[in-house]
Amino acid sequence: MKYLLGLAGLAALASAAPAEMPTRTIEEQLLERNPAAAASGAAVTLTAGTNPFASRTLHANSVYASEIAAAMANVTDATIKTQASAVAKVGSFLWLDTIARVPLATTLLAETPSDEILGLVIYDLPGRDCAAKASNGELATGELSKYESDYIDPIVAAIKAAPQTAVALIIEPDSLPNLVTNINETACANAASDYKAGVAYALSNLNLPNVAMYIDAGHGGWLGWDANLQPGADMITSVYKTAGSPSQVFGISTNVAGWNAWIELPGEFSTTSDAQYNKCQDENRYVNAISPLISADGMPAHAIIDTGRNAVQGLRLAWGDWCNVNGAGFGVHPTSSTGNTLADAFVWVKPGGESDGTSDSTATRYDSFCGLADAYKPSPQAGTWNEAYFEMLLKNANPAF
Template sequence: MKFSQSAVVAFAATAVAAPSPTTQQEPRNAQAACASAVTLDPSQNPFKKYTLHPNKFYRDEVNAAVQQLSDPSLATAAAKVADVGSFLWIDTIANIAKIEPALADVPCTNILGLVIYDLPGRDCAAKASNGELAVGEINRYKSEYIDPIVKLIKAYPKTAFALLIEPDSLPNLVTNSDLQTCKDSAQGYRDGVAYAIKNLNLPNVIMYLDAGHGGWLGWDANLKPGAKELADAYKRGGSPKQFRGFATNSAGWNAWDGKGEFSGASDAKYNKCQTEKIYVDTFAPLLKSNGMPNHAIVDTGRNGKTGLRNEWGDWCNVDGAGFGVRPTSSTGDDLADAFVWIKPGGESDGTSDSSATRYDSFCGKSDAFQPSPEAGTWNQAYFEMLLKNANPSF
């Protein structure tokens, strides 16, 4: 997962709200999670009622990481990370098989977060997180990816789901339209997103469409085109009822509030969205004026420290990063439904091995942590760094 530079100038930085309490949940059968079918009201913030579920796959990774720690105090702190709610990435057709095991211990008080992320020609402006489906394989995306996910969610009507739809896709069409790879992917992205939100429009689902971050679509020249691109996708999908709004800072580093990391840069005059709060408050009205629901979720999983990047567009394994605010609906902003953990902290953004097929030069920059393995692969040293630099601390 990566963030592209804007075609205009491009490119944000730490949340400071208090974390909500997190408790260990006892395993339960998903079908018995609620006594009856769940119906989510799209006019209400779902995170006011439901806690983001600490999915078993991230818990397993963290628990395995704890076993590698010899420092007892660090191990105790690390064990607490396993109890933090986080989104589960369904980034391949094979990983659809993770959904049912992840449902097995979701109580009625929790909502399972899933990242829907497998468009044909995925991540058209980077190499580290390219997907399995080639440009043009939209029928496979529909029949082998989206349709099985729809079927599974229908089979578990007593569980609540929060879905983040296709990180990076539409923002890339706004700012990287000059790249041939993005030109080739454009129609598939638009068709795929429309199909996804139309068919995932189920009573126990709430959906958010990815909108990059303030250092991407927050530039003056990108705000209106970005809002139109997202709103058009919403309308192409039939303006689905269970659609709540947009997601920002997914797998990102930008601060929610305070002083923006690049607010003192010479080109800051072209981007007033120096924090994610300003971005949400600026972008949301544009979405509304284009006819799209406009409430946001914001990834605070790795933005506990700021001032680390050389450039706003540096997106890969930022060195010195720390875990940020834990998931909570207490954002202090009516337009922001929740701070959530979207990117699983400890999983790599991309490899620093320049000889690798999927090597992206951003992962070899001086502000990127090295060595780092392939995207999605666990990096123990990076996890320990995030833990030591966590703000607030564990």
Template sequence: MKLNAAALAALAVTASATPNERRQETGCASAVTLDASTNVWTKYKLHANSFYRSEVEAAAETMTGTAAEKALKVADIGSFVWVDTRSAISRLEDAIVGVPCDDILGVVIYDLPGRDCAAKASNGELKVGELSVYKTEYIDPIVKILKANPNTAFALVIEPDSLPNLVTNIDLQTCQDSAEGYREGVAYAISELNLPNVVMYLDAGHGGWLGWNDNLEPGAEELAAVYKAAGSPSQLRGIATNVAGWNAWDLSPGEFADATDAEWNKCQNEKIYVETFGEALAAAGMPNHAIIDTSRNGVQGLREEWGNWCNVDGAGFGLRPSSETGSTIADAFVWVKPGGESDGTSDSSATRYDSYCGKPDAYQPSPEAGTWNQAYFEMLLNNAKPAF
């Protein structure tokens, strides 16, 4: 493609502009107000954030031919940017630059003290008891950034795995120690992030976690209690499910429908789960619409058990982000987990080694959580359903 002199000049001006100047040239002309009582995904498209784009483009550079071409198509898929440490807040600032008015920037809020109390692979930077640090050095700076960008729309997934762990893993001492900080921290987050240009979804695990018959009501009550403790924030729309997960949306019979314990879990796919858990949430007094992570659920029948969560071998990219879910309670399919980033290391000698990452159905070798795994990315690409 050839560019004329005017186009080249425009590109030069854009390249030389400061981030603040570029930000003013994008986004909306006026402040964004999101109506969280409606499905905002019918109006906004999930933004292909710059951080994941840079990872995928770097991956494509090591590939050739049609494989590289397919990889670059992944870079154009909307996805969430993970703000999983205080230092990663700068990642959010960079991602805001260039978001057009009809896009919504997805952001994962993920840095609670004692994070992931039932798993070693993704333990966070803050220790149990450092709640004031979480509030003042993590949540407050994010709030400040979102307020400084009123012309940009944001969709937030709040603290993956936190409250679900308090429902099913409270027998663990680590989760008992984390419980108070989780509840107060999440309540603080959704209260302070309750801004006009924000829509929020509270993480609710998945159908193989809180979908068990005995977990549905306790799970809904746990989430609803935190929602109410936060003052029932108006911009909280409901829940996010299957985050970094593998469950099918509407596979019937479900992946584990023939398991010996299947009778105790009627939520054999995510569609049944969001609709069933949604009823329990409504009864508990909390908004119940959902977004579902379909980033890596393109292939089913790979896991030995529901709970096997680490780098599932044979996985593929799943359904593309869309508001066309076929369910009135499901707002959208979204890509939350950056496909290609590891769930955890398979090195059993590592400090953060979790045995789930060494199971027979986990891809090996795999690096530390959050680290790029080129071979795994290429597997996701090759196994994508629908294909690229």
């Protein structure tokens, strides 16, 4: 799973501040550049059951744009630079994956115009990504109170201070799915209590009028198996109810940082020996299968789907191969035109160009999935920019840049 490092994007914004205005904050400067964000102070109200993306464009955040610009400073190919500039203008989510990155929420809330929606990923649970190594988090199992007070509470405060900005939140990718399929692993068993309580706390406290929350539900190759569908739905709705059935939960997110197609007939893994046990051979079928199970238990069950890197299919050796898949390309750009009334939008969640994990088998954070035959090599630590991989995503993009 994706993991970000440092505050390069914020630093880039700071360095771009006009020299004659040293005392003005980044937030003040961004509000000046984007007066629509302050739009007469009109508060936004998002209502579950409606599509928050139908009349709003996913915001192309300045942090990812700055990361791309910094990478392009070392590139001489004019075509790549032009294409990269186009990528920076595509709406994408920002991952708040450390406490140190939380202030970025204030910056991006200020820069988001009133006709756009800001995408943020909530991703810092204690014992995070319990079944992987590449993206383990900063908080240890047992540090739930720190997660609540130092991570969630400041995000809540930032969003409350910007009621005029529409916000879409993806809540803790991989967390609840791991409790469905990997609970026999010691790390996941130990983290289960914090995961459930942490997600419930996030849902309850981020339940603000201008927010649309989507609880992560893995993907069709994970919870789409016949044996996992009902337990997956039950896990999600159970935590939703523990949180008090928050009104601003709109449904689920799928394929976050993933590779599955939206529609692929008969399916990427339809010829494998165990294909009969998974009828969700694409995300469209997965959403259609799990959404009724979720809604039957009283929770809104619309979905947003990550299409950031899923342009090319047939690349993986197995459903579960998640690390820097070789041959991938940027996929369909964010849109609310999905062709499925259960799917609110296709969105870009994983920032293309940032590594999923290192291929260096001697590294502390090395995960064996990053050394598989279908993983791109060499790849740096998770969250670190990999220019060669970014250029591959450009080359294989569909639609092309």
